Amino acid sequence: MQADIEIYVLSCPTETIVEWLAKAFTLQSKELISSTSLKLELHHNDKMIPVTILEQAAGKRFTSIWFDSSDTPWNDDIECAKSAFEALNTEVRCNLQGWQEAEQEDPDQWWRINANSEGPYIWR
Template sequence: MRQPDIEIYLKDAELDAISAWLTAALGDCGEWQARGQTFKTLAGGIPATWLPKAVGKWHSLLLESDATPWATDRDCAEAACAALGVEVRCAIGGWSEDESDEAADRWLRVTAEGVSEITWRTG
């Protein structure tokens, strides 16, 4: 099932590398505009938000569309890991405000070695 948006967390990723990857995957990535602590752009017409150090050393990338090449956060995380060579994390499935704390702490860890489920307490 296609998710309405995509959000992944990347460790040690540089914004220039993210821009190059988004350009290759989605189309031209515009210049990032600072908005407080976040940066926004359009990549292939898709609104993208970059939040450096959203969770400790982890940077958040939010693609605000269901029209990406990836149906799920996991698909995007696997593509980002392969293209950028960095560890990526994402929610196991769609996220909702009313899920339990225990369920909210279940994440997927994507590395060159593969995908594994982890407990990641972000709050």
């Protein structure tokens, strides 16, 4: 299990993302932080999962969804990305190795899922 999960979705309205999360989890609270940032509190298996949704996180078209918890139903970013792609039907990207500060991984190595393919991707 990763300490946290982060994925990036392409051109997907924030309310659509919230609807997906409300179906997959119990939505406890929703707070608008700024015009591009929303904080959610989700519950899963009696555990609280803080989530931050940040529009325009990678360029103007990608929205970040950050689950600040190891208590999600996914083992890693790629499992979450697959679930998001199935639910949202839009391109999803995530870090290929997961985030490990101590390791010397290439920060441009990503996993991309879209209607045409799924696999490693160099995101620059």
